[in-house]
Amino acid sequence: MIRTARTRLQQYASRIAILRNLVAYKETGLVGLPLEMLIEIMKQLEWNDVLRLRQVRSIFIAETSQKLTYCDKTCKLLCEASKARPIWLCLFKKYSESTSPERFLLDKSIHKYPSGELESFVLGWKAAEVGWCVDGRVPPRERPLRMTDDADRMHLVRGGRWLLATTLHGTVGYYDLEAPESAGRQLIPNPFEEGSHVTLFMSLDMDLAAEDLPEDSSLAFNLGLLFLRHPDYNPEIVNPMNTFQQCIQVWRVTFQEDEDGEGLNARCLSAFTEEAIATTLGFTLSGAQVAYSLRFYLNQGTSCTVVVDWALANGSQMDHPRRYISHAGGVKLAFLPRHRLFIAEDPYLGIYDLLAGQLSTERPSRHAFPCQMPIWSTEVLAFNSKAISQPFFTQDSTRLVLRDPSGIRGLIVPNTDFGEDAESLPQVVSLLFHEDHRNRNPHALGYHCAVSFDLNEAILFRYRWPGENASKIWFTILSIFRLLKFFCVPMLSASRTLVKQYALRIPILSNLVGIKPTGLVALPLEILIEIMKGLEWDDVLRTCKYLCEVSKARPVWQSLFVKYSRSISPPQPFHPDRPIQNYSSRELETVVLRWKAAEVGWMMDGRVPLRERPLFMEGEFTGECMHLVRGGRWLLVVAPNGSVEYYDLDVSQPIPHSLIPPPFEEHARVHAFMSVDMNPMLDGNEDGQNLTFHLGLCLQRFRDLDPETLERVSPSRQNIQIWRVAFRDKEGSSIEGLFANCLSSFPEESIADTEAFDLRGRYVTYSAQFYRGVGVACSVVVDWSSANGTNMAYKRKYLSGAQGVKLSLLPGDRLFTSNSESMRLYDLLSAPESVRPPSQHEFPHERPVWNTELRALESDFVSGPFFIHDSSRFVMMDERGIRGLIIPDADFTDSEGGPTMLLLLKHENSKSQHPHVFGYHRGMGVYLDDIILPQYLWPDEQGKEGIAHAILSPSPHSVRVICMDEYSGRAAITLSNFKDHCIIDFPIVSGAH
Numbered sequence: 001m002i003r004t005a006r007t008r009l010q011q012y013a014s015r016i017a018i019l020r021n022l023v024a025y026k027e028t029g030l031v032g033l034p035l036e037m038l039i040e041i042m043k044q045l046e047w048n049d050v051l052r053l054r055q056v057r058s059i060f061i062a063e064t065s066q067k068l069t070y071c072d073k074t075c076k077l078l079c080e081a082s083k084a085r086p087i088w089l090c091l092f093k094k095y096s097e098s099t100s101p102e103r104f105l106l107d108k109s110i111h112k113y114p115s116g117e118l119e120s121f122v123l124g125w126k127a128a129e130v131g132w133c134v135d136g137r138v139p140p141r142e143r144p145l146r147m148t149d150d151a152d153r154m155h156l157v158r159g160g161r162w163l164l165a166t167t168l169h170g171t172v173g174y175y176d177l178e179a180p181e182s183a184g185r186q187l188i189p190n191p192f193e194e195g196s197h198v199t200l201f202m203s204l205d206m207d208l209a210a211e212d213l214p215e216d217s218s219l220a221f222n223l224g225l226l227f228l229r230h231p232d233y234n235p236e237i238v239n240p241m242n243t244f245q246q247c248i249q250v251w252r253v254t255f256q257e258d259e260d261g262e263g264l265n266a267r268c269l270s271a272f273t274e275e276a277i278a279t280t281l282g283f284t285l286s287g288a289q290v291a292y293s294l295r296f297y298l299n300q301g302t303s304c305t306v307v308v309d310w311a312l313a314n315g316s317q318m319d320h321p322r323r324y325i326s327h328a329g330g331v332k333l334a335f336l337p338r339h340r341l342f343i344a345e346d347p348y349l350g351i352y353d354l355l356a357g358q359l360s361t362e363r364p365s366r367h368a369f370p371c372q373m374p375i376w377s378t379e380v381l382a383f384n385s386k387a388i389s390q391p392f393f394t395q396d397s398t399r400l401v402l403r404d405p406s407g408i409r410g411l412i413v414p415n416t417d418f419g420e421d422a423e424s425l426p427q428v429v430s431l432l433f434h435e436d437h438r439n440r441n442p443h444a445l446g447y448h449c450a451v452s453f454d455l456n457e458a459i460l461f462r463y464r465w466p467g468e469n470a471s472k473i474w475f476t477i478l479s480i481f482r483l484l485k486f487f488c489v490p491m492l493s494a495s496r497t498l499v500k501q502y503a504l505r506i507p508i509l510s511n512l513v514g515i516k517p518t519g520l521v522a523l524p525l526e527i528l529i530e531i532m533k534g535l536e537w538d539d540v541l542r543t544c545k546y547l548c549e550v551s552k553a554r555p556v557w558q559s560l561f562v563k564y565s566r567s568i569s570p571p572q573p574f575h576p577d578r579p580i581q582n583y584s585s586r587e588l589e590t591v592v593l594r595w596k597a598a599e600v601g602w603m604m605d606g607r608v609p610l611r612e613r614p615l616f617m618e619g620e621f622t623g624e625c626m627h628l629v630r631g632g633r634w635l636l637v638v639a640p641n642g643s644v645e646y647y648d649l650d651v652s653q654p655i656p657h658s659l660i661p662p663p664f665e666e667h668a669r670v671h672a673f674m675s676v677d678m679n680p681m682l683d684g685n686e687d688g689q690n691l692t693f694h695l696g697l698c699l700q701r702f703r704d705l706d707p708e709t710l711e712r713v714s715p716s717r718q719n720i721q722i723w724r725v726a727f728r729d730k731e732g733s734s735i736e737g738l739f740a741n742c743l744s745s746f747p748e749e750s751i752a753d754t755e756a757f758d759l760r761g762r763y764v765t766y767s768a769q770f771y772r773g774v775g776v777a778c779s780v781v782v783d784w785s786s787a788n789g790t791n792m793a794y795k796r797k798y799l800s801g802a803q804g805v806k807l808s809l810l811p812g813d814r815l816f817t818s819n820s821e822s823m824r825l826y827d828l829l830s831a832p833e834s835v836r837p838p839s840q841h842e843f844p845h846e847r848p849v850w851n852t853e854l855r856a857l858e859s860d861f862v863s864g865p866f867f868i869h870d871s872s873r874f875v876m877m878d879e880r881g882i883r884g885l886i887i888p889d890a891d892f893t894d895s896e897g898g899p900t901m902l903l904l905l906k907h908e909n910s911k912s913q914h915p916h917v918f919g920y921h922r923g924m925g926v927y928l929d930d931i932i933l934p935q936y937l938w939p940d941e942q943g944k945e946g947i948a949h950a951i952l953s954p955s956p957h958s959v960r961v962i963c964m965d966e967y968s969g970r971a972a973i974t975l976s977n978f979k980d981h982c983i984i985d986f987p988i989v990s991g992a993h
Contacts, residue, residue, distance in 0.1 A: 308323075
């Protein structure tokens, strides 16, 4: 990629040098060539180079009687040459041939178009190409479209100028969208009485036979119409005054020029009646045939599709021949080559052989319906049968585009006979992965582009077919439109999109004319992006107005995201909610700038400005009941009744969302411990898509206080649960969020007070003080994957004496414990195992494999473990400062290779007793209104270390609990009353979207 960009940069620099050195001396340079030769040269250029030549400055010396004057003006010769018709005719043919497979249809012979109109065509195509590929770069041009109140169905003719619209009274009109104020004109009248209520189906055949459409002819296409007249009712009479009537018409529509200006004219080719005895689902026209699908609700919902040769049926009174495709009816019908018919009926796509259908002159009401099987069919779950494109005819296949919840798909139907091998059968391919609930909203799908609308939001898609350039894949929110009606019908053609009541168009790129062909701004977009991918984040933000748009390109911020995430020492700093390719440029920029804001905040020597906002929770919460998921977005909280809620901290006002229901009665008093495993063993189900982690809960339900002593009694019930939590996007839900599935739930004896709890992989562990006269301290380890159920006779490993307020399961079957006196390491393989519950088990003392004592160790503030390289690491604080503990994963002896204690940051002070939390490189502590922000380094690391300070808003309560994510710089703080909470983070660096 870099080599290709460098080559293109050199070629482009040579071209710019030529343009820059042009002078007005007619004896030298391009301006000295004859006009005919200039035109031939310009015919080999791209459209944007032609526009740049139009702006080349001419420098010359003008001699007057007084002095010599340097003059600088636009070169008139090159400006005139750039407007020559042969240049834009050449570009028109070049680009129109590249718009495969759709052929661009002109209103009149190409020889009748002047240079200016051909230039408008080319710039319109390029405006659409840029508008569909650049996020927010080209805002659409929007203007109201005056339509009658009875307007119903619409179709935008290929080319984007002519809009056909039907009415509820059975007429067809058209609008000229090139006119400044387009007023509707009637094209086809109502075939029934005036004022009738008519449902009208419309289908266009734009690809007429070659003999019907000579090369130099005007615009012409066939228009098929199916009219269904509804009965009229008299309010004083119960029965209808007449019955349903149905007729089909085929019209030839052509472009015309007369004294009234340019417009369309229609001539009827065929008209015949049909029975109106069933509900019409779909209608299509192609060549000499029309097809419509019916559903007979009085016949157990039987459906069929009827195919008629409209030329033979002209003037018929329902006695014309019909071909029936029985038990096949859908909203979308399409004729395919080799006498095939495509039918879509949710959730099935089917292709039928027309020649196998029964040919009969009997009406549908008199025809028997034996079942006809498709020659090919497939099931596509939850696709939108109304959001299927017209067929696109390529050299060797016919293709359709459809929308389902997972994105945009393409159906490729070979134009050959279907065989046994997969290559000869139709294939459904994924064109663009974009999970979205909007697939039920209006869509318009083209061969490479699509548009959808959701309330007042328009979304543009651009995708590629297999074997095409991958750079065509894109989707972006176009704009926020002010719609008069929430119901809209999008139609798609070239650079214009039509919405009911509004016409929207991407503006022609006339603004590119003024770009000077010098400096960075003259470089192609892809080269600018490659250059910016090598910059730092702050250099990307420091751009001029033109480069500002380039600085928002997604590849720039994806490159920075990958660069910074790899440069950060383990552990993984960020767990994306969804695959990184599904993040927009804005979201990637926000993540990068949040990282850098935290990095800058922890390195500032003075007072660090913080953003502080309240977090409203109901009930009281302890430190064991809160966890900030790595990444800083999701805050998990265990409520007093044992249920789990989560908060989305990326929104301005976080609110609680239910994640896990209460384990006991709704108003039970529950003491809970929570542990999160961000790298769970997923048993082969890890698909690398959305954020997923395991959540462990140790839940104790207590009885009421002892009425005599007012002391808490032993728990009445205890339960351990393991849940798999995953990210849920907006598909099928109104908001993004988390959901949980229970993996294991099992009871435990309620004869002890739990002090600590931890989850890692398939194991959970908890330390407890058992009531047997003199308390017995013990840690219990359980394989939760085999303990699921209501029976307490599951295997447990007992580690007597392994007590601590901090427990951590480590690699190599080890257990780490810490308390205010010491830190210890136990070997789980040597621990006794039993299916007996704690009340029936003897507790022989288990010796640790490693033990150390520390004075004044704050065991409540031991953070970790962090799994780095071949070791497990912890961070803690004592009276001398911040220490790090490195425990190797390999076996060690008492004399060598054992755990190592390091002093990471010397920080002697009297505030170590106050709440602190530590990450791998950064920590946070709170003392009154002073927020302490230490930053430290491990051996063989380079960087800045020290302590910064920030100010917290004064409060009558001191801080009790801190949950922090060091890389996003976000923390959740709970005050000592356990009722007041707030969220603090660093303001994102200015310059974001």
